[in-house]
Amino acid sequence: MTSDSRAHDILSRQAELESERSQYEAVWEAVSEFCDPDAPDVWSGRRQSGPDSQAERQERRGARVYANTINSAANRLAAGLESLIIPQSEKWHGLSTAALNDEESDEEKEWAEALRDFLFSLRYSANSNFVPATQACLRNVVRYGPAYLYAEEGFAPHTLIRYASIPVVEGYLCRNRWGQVDIFHRRSERTARQAAQMLG
Numbered sequence: 210m211t212s213d214s215r216a217h218d219i220l221s222r223q224a225e226l227e228s229e230r231s232q233y234e235a236v237w238e239a240v241s242e243f244c245d246p247d248a249p250d251v252w253s254g255r256r257q258s259g260p261d262s263q264a265e266r267q268e269r270r271g272a273r274v275y276a277n278t279i280n281s282a283a284n285r286l287a288a289g290l291e292s293l294i295i296p297q298s299e300k301w302h303g304l305s306t307a308a309l310n311d312e313e314s315d316e317e318k319e320w321a322e323a324l325r326d327f328l329f330s331l332r333y334s335a336n337s338n339f340v341p342a343t344q345a346c347l348r349n350v351v352r353y354g355p356a357y358l359y360a361e362e363g364f365a366p367h368t369l370i371r372y373a374s375i376p377v378v379e380g381y382l383c384r385n386r387w388g389q390v391d392i393f394h395r396r397s398e399r400t401a402r403q404a405a406q407m408l409g
Contacts (some may be wrong), residue, residue, distance in 0.1 A: 211365055223394055223396065226392075236363075237353050239299035243279055288344075290347050297333065304321040306321055334367075338370055345374035358373075360372050375397075381393070381394040381395070
């Protein structure tokens with residue numbers, strides 16, 4: 210398979226994924242106006258009429274949002290999910306070297322606990338961005354349904370791994386026959402400087 214044919218296949222699949230997702234976008238745009246009125250208008254560039262000006266966006270949202278109850282409730286639910294699923298004050302998962310019916314030795318348990326503690330120290334370090342990224346993902350779950358947590362090598366001193374919440378507008382999913390996501394496309398724009406930093 211040549212590089213041209215691979216590129217053609219990727220672009221064709223992207224067009225199919227965009228067509229499949231289009232039925233949700235109008236709903237997501239309405240949700241963003243009611244539940245997250247202060248967020249950037251990420252949908253404006255996708256409209257056929259073109260992006261709105263800042264004044265037009267503020268006027269449209271101000272006419273619709275007359276109370277902050279929905280936005281506040283969404284943030285509180287996201288915070289509640291975080292405290293139940295991934296509480297910052299606890300080690301919310303463990304590691305094991307044992308198979309289903311095996312017993313771990315004391316040395317194996319000690320090694321697994323040390324590795325778990327190392328993973329948590331990486332996640333909750335100041336430069337990893339794990340907490341802001343997961344909080345943004347949980348807010349997306351509450352408001353839109355899907356959420357995409359992205360992790361990559363830090364490429365910086367004292368940052369071995371860095372997390373980011375990918376905006377819903379940038380993600381495209383495809384599921385297999387069991388309903389599991391097996392294809393993920395991300396469509397986003399970067400400046401030349403950002404591309405050079407990412408790709409070298």
